[in-house]
Amino acid sequence: MTQRKSKADRRLDLIDAAHRAMIQHGAEGVHLNQIAEEAGLTSGAVLYHYPDLRELLIEAHHAGMERFYERRMRKISGVSDPAEKLIITIRSGLPDGPDDAGVRLLCELGGAAGRNRVYATLLTTLFDRQVSMYQTILETGAAHGFFTLTQDSETIARNLVALEDAYGYRIIARHHSIDPDRAVELILDYARLATGNPLRPTDRR
Amino acid sequence: MTQRKSKADRRLDLIDAAHRAMIQHGAEGVHLNQIAEEAGLTSGAVLYHYPDLRELLIEAHHAGMERFYERRMRKISGVSDPAEKLIITIRSGLPDGPDDAGVRLLCELGGAAGRNRVYATLLTTLFDRQVSMYQTILETGAAHGFFTLTQDSETIARNLVALEDAYGYRIIARHHSIDPDRAVELILDYARLATGNPLRPTDRR
DNA sequence: CGGCTAGTTGAAGCGAGATTCAAATACGGA
DNA sequence: TCCGTATTTGAATCTCGCTTCAACTAGCCG
DSSP, X not given: OXXXXXXXXXXXXXXXXXXXXXXXXXXXXXXXXXXHHHHTSOHHHHHHHOSSHHHHHHHHHHHHHHHHHHHHHHHHTTOOOHHHHHHHHHHHTSOSSTTOHHHHHHHHHHHHTTTOHHHHHHXXXXXXXXXXXXXXXXXXXHHTTSOOOSSOHHHHHHHHHHHHHHHHHHHHTTOTTOOHHHHHHHHHHHHHHHXXXXXXXXXXX | OOOOOOHHHHHHHHHHHHHHHHHHHOTTTOXXXXXXXXXXXXXXXXXXXXXXXXXXXXXXXXXXXXXXXXXXXXHHTTOOOHHXXXXXXXXXXXXXXXXXXXXXXXXXXXXXXXXXXXXXXXXXXXXXXXXXXHHHHHHHHHHTTSOOOSSOHHHHHHHHHHXXXXXXXXXXXXXXXXXXXXXXXXXXXXXXXXHOOOOOOOSOO
16 A cells, blocks of 8 residues: 555645646546556545545646746846846746646646636636736836836736747647747847847846 | 438538537537537447548538638738738637637647647648738738838737737636737737837727 | 554446447439 | 438447445554
8 A cells, every 4th residue: 555644745745646647648638547646546545635636636737837937936036137037037938848748738728718717717817927027027127227118018018928828839839930949039029129128138048 | 310411511511510519518528429419410420421530620620720711811801901901800810709619619729739739730830821911911011101010020920920819818718807809909009019000990890 | 552543445336428330221323 | 113322320339437435554642
């Protein structure tokens, strides 16, 4: 028998296992047994902790989004130059490549959101948080004279998030002519118009 | 027994039935029996024409995209003013609302594209075609002195398509603060910067 | 040390949907 | 009109994942 764990610990394990299983088998196509296997348990044990599988999946998605967002915040935490901050933020919102597991899951969620209100809400919240994040960068940069915003910050921020979302989908779909570098460049092309800043990458990634 | 039909006719029926069934039950969650019912047949008959269900689904998606694209082209066919053309095109790329069946299906496809190469290719092709469509409008408008492009037409076109894609997802997910009108306005905000044209809607929808 | 309980197993039983196929039948052609 | 065949049916079968639950056991507490 697998090592026993407390209720709380096991639930954390399961959230992680569910996340891994969904990445491998799809957000909606994932099976109870696959989650159980990923956790090193049997299906019965999983059900003991989560009688309703959907609840587990939702928690796993929630955790995944949280991780995604935190990771972005961490990347810009030490950067002071607004232009550099903006560039880094744009880059961190895109998948590393077609196999980026985290973003792939987010894309699947986007597909399911039309039929699933909970998933739709999760994504909407994430979108809004990212907009706020960009707004802060934009306004700070403008206040310090680095940016000359040609539109209000909310409009720019929304469009930036929208662009990175859309190019994320393209990268995950293995678009032949749009890789992460190209996508950054495309988004920067808009950001330059909107901020009046040349936004030259400083090469430090 | 249901009326008999020739092989070719029945296959067209089935493609249509599959499309309707997917809209109701999801691109991936759809069941053989649901397609059969939609076509007024039994599952056996469906399998007789499409031994491999996946092939039918792919053809149905293909047809759906074709319809989506044709519809857009038709909408701008009679319009001569480039600014108006651009505005109409942007509007026609967005869902009517959260329940727009066609766009919803496209969103689901985007979610599946990470795991399914065929779907990924279909979406990539659609994206590229839409980029060409926008490029034509932009270049024509520039040639006639209506637009002053601040970036090359491919960049602008890609960003426009990306924006409408992303806001499509937002609308389908019932984002509380982004409805079709708001999305058009956001995309136009970018288009104005990129074309140097005020792009005032002429209110004719 | 020994009992109690929470956590886990594994097997049995359901149920939904896919698949198969012999039989039935509608339709085109002679 | 009648035959031959392409199309369709419907029932039997198969598959696979979910659900249930009695039995088992690891670890805690007295």
